Amino acid sequence: MDISASIEEKHFNDAKNAVTKLIEKIASFTVTPNYEIVFFSSEVFEVVRILDFLDKKITLKAVLTELENFKIGEKNTGTDLNSVFTTFLERMAIIKQQVGEERFKEHRHVLIFFTDGAYNMGGSPAPTVEQIKNMVYMNQTGPQSNQSREEYLDIYIFAIGAEVFDSDLQPLATGIGDRHYYKMKDITNLQETFDDIIDEEEVKGLCGLHKDYETQNGNKRQRYPWWASITIKNQGLPRDCLGSLVTTKFVLTAAHCFTFEDLPKHVKVVIDDGQGKEKKIKTFKIHPQYNISAKVNKGVKEFYDYDVALIQLEEDVNISSAARPICIPCTQETSDALKLVGESTCKQQEDILLKTHLESLSFLTKKGITVHEKDVKAKIGDNRDDCIKHALEAPGIQTNDPKEVVTDNFLCTGGQEPTVDHISCKGDSGGAVYKNYEHRTIQVALVSWGTKDLCGSGGGVVNSDRTSRDFHINLFRVVPFLKSILGDDTLDYAPLTFLKS
Structure with a gap:
């Protein structure tokens, strides 16, 4: 989550609340992902470290507490978007080293960014994104591959702020399908968007799941699907x-x-x-x-x-x-x-x-x-x-x-x-x-x-x-x-x- 000077405090709070709801929603699926949560401007603030999950040093409750307690301090003058991608790349490399290449192949990686895309430090994150892709894809992508690994990496970009740098941000979003880049005027309620992101096939066998809102056409079937x-x-x-x-x-x-x-x-x-x-x-x-x-x-x-x-x-x-x-x-x-x-x-x-x-x-x-x-x-x-x-x-x-x-x-x-x-x-x-x-x-x-x-x-x-x-x-x-x-x-x-x- 971007906390640079170009991001208003309202957008910061809305993004933080949206992430909290997403984590709670995922928890209702009885799956237990590992989380890395960072805030960034000219430097990266690791609020929740994914490596602590591997070492069993953190619980989901603690994740939500840490997220809730994080406040913006003094604004930093610069923005280094590449440093966030570099942080993720480094953490993924450590995980790969700890679990071994065969187990690492089973890991799915989802990166979600809230930013306007403006950066004046650290250079373009595009080369770092390519390194992340190479680490996950293992040169097994595209229509010619029998073992395509594109489904193991999703990078979602939620573009927020008064002025969004689309041309810099859009190429960073990646994954199967075209729903990975969202330009948001208002992020107070992202539940519907998150439900679009979540693969229904993976959770459809779970009882009691429902949408917490009515769909745009007013159909209540998804709110009370039973x-x-x-x-x-x-x-x-x-x-x-x-x-x-x-x-x-x-x-x-x-x-x-x-x-x-x-x-x-x-x-x-x-x-x-x-x-x-x-x-x-x-x-x-x-x-x-x-x-x-x-x-x-x-x-x-x-x-x-x-x-x-x-x-x-x-x-x-x-x-x-x-x-x-x-x-x-x-x-x-x-x-x-x-x-x-x-x-x-x-x-x-x-x-x-x-x-x-x-x-x-x-x-x-x-x-x-x-x-x-x-x-x-x-x-x-x-x-x-x-x-x-x-x-x-x-x-x-x-x-x-x-x-x-x-x-x-x-x-x-x-x-x-x-x-x-x-x-x-x-x-x-x-x-x-x-x-x-x-x-x-x-x-x-x-x-x-x-x-x-x-x-x-x-x-x-x-x-x-x-x-x-x-x-x-x-x-x-x-x-x-x-x-x-x-x-x-x-x-x-x-x-x-x-x-x-």
Whole structure:
């Protein structure tokens, strides 16, 4: 990052924030790159040394701390852009010497510069860039080579500043494709550009990845790439529910979306994965303990315990940034997303995801052809009893014990204290109740039932009143059912890896 006199402090701070977000984004992919971070003017300030990674002297947390703490001191009058490239060349040479040539061949090198390209010291960096290329390419580049190594080096230039020297900067950018040189008027939000840089193929198998912003055309598919629309048409009016893609072949939803007479041919699942929106259904499976009439004799007309079902699709969903599974509890995939090392447990995951007695969660509602996000606070621990008591006010409830209606398998949301929650509407049933954890989305529950219909016919984002409540099946409480199907490695689909405890 350029800190010479020609770079305004605003550009410096914006670049620093952009790099922080990029490092955090990469960390969410469960990969662990080594970093070298330098600021330069007439001299180079090594804030984070890549050699410290080889010696295991630094952690990712320390990298972000060092980056945050670096401040511009007195401005240097000169700018030596070549010295930065020379620093990188020297560090790469040391790495090659330490790891040996064969292991060095496996290293991928990504250099990202924020500069206006103006330099008055050190000469042109072009010859140094050629040396870097020669070190990485090993004379194996171009169409005539059977072992082209161009993909092992990317040099990205983000041109910033009041006056940019394009002719000097553009030739320094290199790599496969033409997206390596960016002229930036505003770098406050580079997330979309960084997502373009990142190779989707390398990370598409990871659950819970999503874009943290809406794309320019307003399509929310990439922000919530796991959401599915479900319609069941058998007898009478069609029933609409939401669901979540939990593997390439399974959609998780609520059991009460189905009736005893429904068959797979009556179920329509829509997931826009670029290969046809409507998905053919192979079968669906309802939790064996779900029984809506189980407590009629106890004054509970409709009992929604174990209100969970899985829909199996005929074919795998085409995974991309627009269609990708959400993470679910008690799987190794979720432990990776939470950065839990070693042999992790369900309890560890639950302690992270549902750690407070007022846990911020979200779920979706469909309005028209798009979805909108609703925000709630799950009342846990000491707050739970005061929340679930309002279940007694729901139609068809004639018991005085709220725990007969709302078992420990439910999370409770709604009301206006300490904040006004959103409330579920008809059609929200089965949708994921989730939280975002460092760029990964993890589902902790699914929308089951509520005490009041405050939405009217339009649905959408609606506020709770003082006593309205929603109850969501806590996925941590139905893991055996999920594991029996999604973790079965004897069938013709890729299973999830469930934790031992």
